[in-house]
Amino acid sequence: MENTPTDTNLNRKLFGDNFKWGVSVAALQIEGACDADGKGESIWDIFSSKKGKILNGDHPRDACDFYNQYKQDIDIIAQLHIPCFRFSISWTRVLPFGVGDVNQAGLDFYNRVIDYCISKGVEPWLTIYHWDLPQALEEKGGWTNREIVSWFENFVTICAQNFGDRVKHWMVMNEPGVFTGAGYFLGIHAPGRTGLKNFLPAIHHAVLCMAEGGRILRRLIPDAEIGTTFSCSHVEPHTGKPKDVAAAKRVDALLNRLFIEPVLGLGYPGDVKALKGISKYFQHGDEEAMKFDFDFIGVQNYTREIVRSSFFTPYVGASLVKAEKRNVELTDMKWEVYPPSIYHMLRQFDSYPQVKKIYITENGAAFPDTVEDAKVDDPKRIAYLKGYLQQVLRAKNEGVNVQGYFIWTLTDNFEWAEGYHPRFGLVYIDFETQQRIVKSSARWYSEFLKGG
Ligand code: GCO
Numbered sequence: 241m242e243n244t245p246t247d248t249n250l251n252r253k254l255f256g257d258n259f260k261w262g263v264s265v266a267a268l269q270i271e272g273a274c275d276a277d278g279k280g281e282s283i284w285d286i287f288s289s290k291k292g293k294i295l296n297g298d299h300p301r302d303a304c305d306f307y308n309q310y311k312q313d314i315d316i317i318a319q320l321h322i323p324c325f326r327f328s329i330s331w332t333r334v335l336p337f338g339v340g341d342v343n344q345a346g347l348d349f350y351n352r353v354i355d356y357c358i359s360k361g362v363e364p365w366l367t368i369y370h371w372d373l374p375q376a377l378e379e380k381g382g383w384t385n386r387e388i389v390s391w392f393e394n395f396v397t398i399c400a401q402n403f404g405d406r407v408k409h410w411m412v413m414n415e416p417g418v419f420t421g422a423g424y425f426l427g428i429h430a431p432g433r434t435g436l437k438n439f440l441p442a443i444h445h446a447v448l449c450m451a452e453g454g455r456i457l458r459r460l461i462p463d464a465e466i467g468t469t470f471s472c473s474h475v476e477p478h479t480g481k482p483k484d485v486a487a488a489k490r491v492d493a494l495l496n497r498l499f500i501e502p503v504l505g506l507g508y509p510g511d512v513k514a515l516k517g518i519s520k521y522f523q524h525g526d527e528e529a530m531k532f533d534f535d536f537i538g539v540q541n542y543t544r545e546i547v548r549s550s551f552f553t554p555y556v557g558a559s560l561v562k563a564e565k566r567n568v569e570l571t572d573m574k575w576e577v578y579p580p581s582i583y584h585m586l587r588q589f590d591s592y593p594q595v596k597k598i599y600i601t602e603n604g605a606a607f608p609d610t611v612e613d614a615k616v617d618d619p620k621r622i623a624y625l626k627g628y629l630q631q632v633l634r635a636k637n638e639g640v641n642v643q644g645y646f647i648w649t650l651t652d653n654f655e656w657a658e659g660y661h662p663r664f665g666l667v668y669i670d671f672e673t674q675q676r677i678v679k680s681s682a683r684w685y686s687e688f689l690k691g692g
Contacts, residue, residue, distance in 0.1 A: 250630055252691050260644030261689055262324030262363075263317060263666065264602050266370040266414065268300055269653040271330060273307035277345035280336025282372035283382070283423075284656075287430030298659025304651050305674045310353050313650060316667060316678065318360040320686040325362050326601060326646050327353070328370035328414065329399055338374030339391050347402050354406050365646075366407045367469070368399055368453060370414040371423075371430070371656075378431045383424060383442035386521070392449040396456045404461035411538055411601065412453035415471040416446040416499045428657055436517060436555070444521040447502045447530050454532035468503070469538030469601045472496045472589070473545045474581035478561050483549035487558035491547045494556060496588065504594040505531040514555035536643070538601030539589050541582045541628075543575035571624070572606040572662050573655075579627035586635035586642055597641050603628050604648035606655070606662035611677060616668040621681040647685065651676065 252261070268284050275281070288299040306313060317325050331338060333346035357364040369392070373382055377391055396412070422429035425439035433442075450468050457466045475492040477484035493511035502508050507527070508518055546566065550559035563576035571577060582603060589595055605624040609616050625647065636642050652665035660671055666682035669675070 250626055250633070250688075252688055254633055255636065255645075258643065260324055260599060260646075261322065262326055262365065262644065262646040263322050263650045264326040264646040264648050265306075265328075265650050265653065266367070267328045267330040267333070268303070268370065268372040269649075269655070270304040270306040270313075270327075270651060271333075272301060272303040272305045274301040276307060277349070278333075278336055278343040279330065279346060280332035280338070280343075281375040282330070282332045283375055283378045283430035284372050286375050286378075287432055290432070293432065294657055295659040295661055298654065298661075300654040302671075302674075303654045304669050304671075306651075307349065309674065311356055312676065313667075314353070314356050314360055314362060316676065316682075317362050317650065320666075320678070320682055321689050322685065323363055323689070324365050324409075324644075324646065325357055325650075326365040326367060326411070328367035328372075329403075330372055331369065331395055332372065332374045334398060335374065335395060336376075338377035339394055342398060347398075350403060354403055358406060363409070364407050365409040365411070366399070366403060367411040367414050368396055369412065369449075371419045373431070382431060382433075383420065383445050384433070384438050386441070386445055386523070388445050389448050389452060393452055393456060396453045397460065400457050400460040404457075404464065408461070408464045410457050410461070410464055410466050412457065412466070412468040413446065413450050414469050415540060416443075416450065417495065418471050420446055421494075422657075436514060440515070440518045441521045443498065443508075443515075444518050444526075447499060448526065450499070450503055451530055451532035454534055465535040467534050467536035467538050467599065467601075469540055470496075470500055470589075471540050472585045473541065473543055474578070474584040474588075475545050475547055478546050478548035481549070484547065487549040487556075488547040490556050491545065491558050491560075495545070496585070500537065500589065500592070502530045503532060503534070504592055506592075512556055533594065534596070536597040536599055537589055537595050538599050539582075539585055539642075540602035540648070541585045541600070542571075542573075542603065542605070542648075544578045544581040544584075572608050573658070575605075577605065577624055577627070579624075579631045581631075582628050583631035583635045586632065586640045587638075590635070590640040590642070595641075597643050599644035599646065600632060600642065601644075601646050602648040603645065604664050606664045609652075609663045609668055609679060611668065611670070614677065616677050616679040618679045618681045621666075621679070622684045625681065625685070
């Protein structure tokens with residue numbers, strides 16, 4: 241492929257001196273201490289307690305004990321020479337009931353984490369909402385209740401006022417497509433709601449909150465760069481038949497355009513007829529309120545999807561040709577290892593003139609890592625990261641304004657409905673003992689960052 245750097249010449253310098261390098265995590269997936277020091281219940285604390293919802297009956301109550309071991313984990317980041325650390329704020333640690341009284345112990349925790357990052361020369365990057373909605377708000381309708389716009393405004397304001405003096409890189413939301421689709425349509429993520437009656441209002445209210453969150457941050461932290469993140473997968477038709485091509489376009493609209501386009505002022509994509517019902521949830525002025533000119537967009541890509549037309553699949557009339565049936569290399573999530581996917585997604589998101597800058601805020605892979613002689617060798621993850629980085633560089637060399645790359649993720653952690661089984665970390669966790677073991681992929685990343 242033209243412009244694609246080879247394995248041998250891939251090194252940090254090719255990305256430029258100003259390129260940001262980091263690692264990403266999320267509060268619910270790593271913190272544990274699910275009811276410590278005044279923290280309230282999130283929808284994931286409740287959903288995970290329901291039988292059959294989480295693989296192996298796993299629960300995030302302890303996770304990686306980051307709440308108590310944050311210094312050790314930030315020390316590892318510093319020792320690996322990873323410059324930036326992206327983490328999220330647990331809404332219920334700061335506001336146990338979502339609104340009302342602030343939990344000072346929760347603010348104190350995040351101030352300790354931010355201060356410790358800075359003391360170790362690690363730049364803190366903050367995601368405000370990474371799926372852990374307060375249960376108290378879910379009981380009032382959660383993302384289906386338009387009042388969430390004011391609840392979210394309050395949460396963003398408190399975060400900006402308490403952390404904005406030291407944190408200058410902010411993401412308002414993590415992957416609205418996933419938490420609304422899986423949590424409010426398919427019912428496989430918290431809070432387990434299903435159907436368009438939940439999905440459509442959740443979409444619209446998440447879009448309104450994303451834009452409003454951006455406006456609040458810009459007003460309260462004028463010197464910060466403000467973004468938000470989107471999941472995405474390169475979508476290809478199973479054949480060149482017009483019905484498969486049309487099906488792929490509909491899936492691309494759902495997976496890759498549904499949230500970025502309204503925020504850019506382009507309105508909701510019209511390819512999926514079932515989405516037209518969103519207009520029912522509009523109020524006067526929403527067209528304007530949905531828009532915000534983010535300083536950057538976080539692109540989060542792992543794989544690609546192959547789509548065929550499927551008459552019997554409701555709403556979208558398309559089905560995925562599963563990677564495990566396509567004789568391709570897979571990760572432990574059964575996702576295809578397909579590096580060009582990140583290239584195509586960078587080109588697609590960069591093609592919007594309103595997109596000023598892109599960071600890859602998540603990319604990584606789960607593999608069945610094992611400990612041998614107190615070490616974890618994970619060559620497949622190293623190969624995955626190299627392959628995707630080559631494609632990021634290919635896009636950058638072709639003029640895409642991609643300015644950073646964050647690996648998902650620092651430590652093995654609670655992978656939502658899959659529990660602790662999938663291991664995405666650069667650092668292995670023995671969940672019995674909470675012992676950390678730096679994997680060979682972490683050492684590779686450290687060498688890469690040293691310019692080796
Ligand atoms: C997401 C979330 C992460 C996941 C990661 C692996 O993108 O779904 O941001 O929380 O753990 O992507 O699935």
